[in-house]
Amino acid sequence: MPAARSYSQFCGLARALDVVGDRWSLLIVRELLISPARYGELYQFLAGAATNLLADRLRGLENSGVIERRLDVERGCVVYALTEWGEGLREPVEALVRWSAPLVAAGRGQDAFNARWLVLALQAIAGDRTSPRPVAIGIAVDGAELTLRRDKTGTSVTLGFAPRPATVLSADPETVFSLAAGVISVRDAVTAGGVEGDPRELAAVFASTATPPPPSGSGLAIP
Amino acid sequence: MPAARSYSQFCGLARALDVVGDRWSLLIVRELLISPARYGELYQFLAGAATNLLADRLRGLENSGVIERRLDVERGCVVYALTEWGEGLREPVEALVRWSAPLVAAGRGQDAFNARWLVLALQAIAGDRTSPRPVAIGIAVDGAELTLRRDKTGTSVTLGFAPRPATVLSADPETVFSLAAGVISVRDAVTAGGVEGDPRELAAVFASTATPPPPSGSGLAIP
DNA sequence: CCGCATCCTCATGGATACTG
DNA sequence: CAGTATCCATGAGGATGCGG
Numbered sequence: 001m002p003a004a005r006s007y008s009q010f011c012g013l014a015r016a017l018d019v020v021g022d023r024w025s026l027l028i029v030r031e032l033l034i035s036p037a038r039y040g041e042l043y044q045f046l047a048g049a050a051t052n053l054l055a056d057r058l059r060g061l062e063n064s065g066v067i068e069r070r071l072d073v074e075r076g077c078v079v080y081a082l083t084e085w086g087e088g089l090r091e092p093v094e095a096l097v098r099w100s101a102p103l104v105a106a107g108r109g110q111d112a113f114n115a116r117w118l119v120l121a122l123q124a125i126a127g128d129r130t131s132p133r134p135v136a137i138g139i140a141v142d143g144a145e146l147t148l149r150r151d152k153t154g155t156s157v158t159l160g161f162a163p164r165p166a167t168v169l170s171a172d173p174e175t176v177f178s179l180a181a182g183v184i185s186v187r188d189a190v191t192a193g194g195v196e197g198d199p200r201e202l203a204a205v206f207a208s209t210a211t212p213p214p215p216s217g218s219g220l221a222i223p
Numbered sequence: 224m225p226a227a228r229s230y231s232q233f234c235g236l237a238r239a240l241d242v243v244g245d246r247w248s249l250l251i252v253r254e255l256l257i258s259p260a261r262y263g264e265l266y267q268f269l270a271g272a273a274t275n276l277l278a279d280r281l282r283g284l285e286n287s288g289v290i291e292r293r294l295d296v297e298r299g300c301v302v303y304a305l306t307e308w309g310e311g312l313r314e315p316v317e318a319l320v321r322w323s324a325p326l327v328a329a330g331r332g333q334d335a336f337n338a339r340w341l342v343l344a345l346q347a348i349a350g351d352r353t354s355p356r357p358v359a360i361g362i363a364v365d366g367a368e369l370t371l372r373r374d375k376t377g378t379s380v381t382l383g384f385a386p387r388p389a390t391v392l393s394a395d396p397e398t399v400f401s402l403a404a405g406v407i408s409v410r411d412a413v414t415a416g417g418v419e420g421d422p423r424e425l426a427a428v429f430a431s432t433a434t435p436p437p438p439s440g441s442g443l444a445i446p
Numbered sequence: 447c448c449g450c451a452t453c454c455t456c457a458t459g460g461a462t463a464c465t466g
Numbered sequence: 467c468a469g470t471a472t473c474c475a476t477g478a479g480g481a482t483g484c485g486g
Binding site for chain 2: 124
């Protein structure tokens with residue numbers, strides 16, 4: 001029963017952090033923003049969270065009304081999913097992802113990677129850009145398949161090729177993150193060898209490259 | 224030298240939390256989003272953070288390039304301030320403040336309060352609303368003075384009455400938060416006695432009340 | 447197997463005293 | 467005033483156990 005240590009401040013940010021400020025909490029939310037998942041899947045995705053902590057955080061988030069247990073009828077099992085209120089965390093989480101562009105641009109280093117996380121990154125960035133025309137491209141990265149689809153209703157990023165887009169290319173994780181973060185142009189990514197296949201559709205998606213201000217500090221080097 | 228424990232995940236959110244995910248870090252950012260401040264002021268505003276933790280977090284945020292020490296020429300002292308990159312945290316922080324609306328609507332309880340925090344809350348919400356016309360109102364709350372000013376360039380919220388607005392009224396903290404969060408209408412606030420003075424300008428500012436979905440959980444009661 | 451609960455160790459947070 | 471130094475409480479991390 002690890003009591004959520006409260007800031008005890010009558011302030012929106014403090015109250016929000018009382019709910020999702022504990023370690024691992026927002027990363028659990030991240031996974032559920034990508035898709036509902038069962039306990040074992042979360043344990044696998046988070047890769048490093050102790051099982052008791054995961055159980056603690058899940059119970060806490062459930063008690064706070066951020067997540068709920070749902071019955072996955074297709075798989076016939078219980079999955080964790082965000083409540084309607086919890087879905088509202090997409091905005092601040094995507095804003096943090098955008099803010100972190102210079103941090104991911106520093107390179108992967110020895111860090112773990114899961115292609116799922118690119119779904120959120122691409123939504124956070126590509127969701128902003130106005131579409132000149134409908135487009136659907138597939139990106140094969142790290143053994144996974146991402147589909148970026150854009151039509152009149154908006155932009156969506158999903159896992160898997162279903163249906164298979166006309167244009168499919170492969171790229172490495174760092175290149176996709178850098179493209180999404182807007183710290184590299186498609187042209188530079190291609191010449192650097194980070195992309196294989198016809199990148200013309202990709203160039204259309206990541207046309208407007210918004211370069212974020214680089215962090216001035218020196219403590220950002222990835223060892 | 225408390226090493227920032229890293230998630231070691233090649234993901235924007237994880238990298239961001241490696242920088243600002245430690246306890247108290249985002250609350251320090253909150254204070255500096257409102258105004259630069261010196262060490263003692265931060266220690267006072269945060270009201271509860273141990274001095275060694277405050278020093279640790281300040282050093283960590285400085286090393287990461289989020290904040291920097293600046294010379295306040297007017298006061299002739301050193302203050303902490305956000306770097307340009309650190310200013311970029313305004314978006315995710317304000318998004319968290321908006322998300323927390325149901326949490327602050329639960330009431331103040333025994334929590335500490337500082338009128339400074341209303342500056343951020345009002346900016347987070349009022350900044351969204353399109354202005355029908357220029358307006359400037361003063362709100363006296365908890366011994367402090369807030370000025371909400373709106374012109375062609377946008378909406379700003381500042382501490383102090385300078386220059387003094389034509390319309391000045393007083394309100395209690397909970398009412399202002401609830402108005403900003405959009406969980407109560409100006410009409411209801413007035414009839415409940417939370418506002419003193421002519422609230423007509425106030426009604427113009429908080430015209431469009433966006434009611435957030437309430438949290439479904441039961442763990443949100445403020446003792 | 448999956449979904450947790452228990453146990454133990456140690457890093458981190460919190461309160462107070464102290465110093466340049 | 468702006469932090470350091472110290473000491474204790476607490477939560478994180480890892481291994482393992484256990485019931486369904």
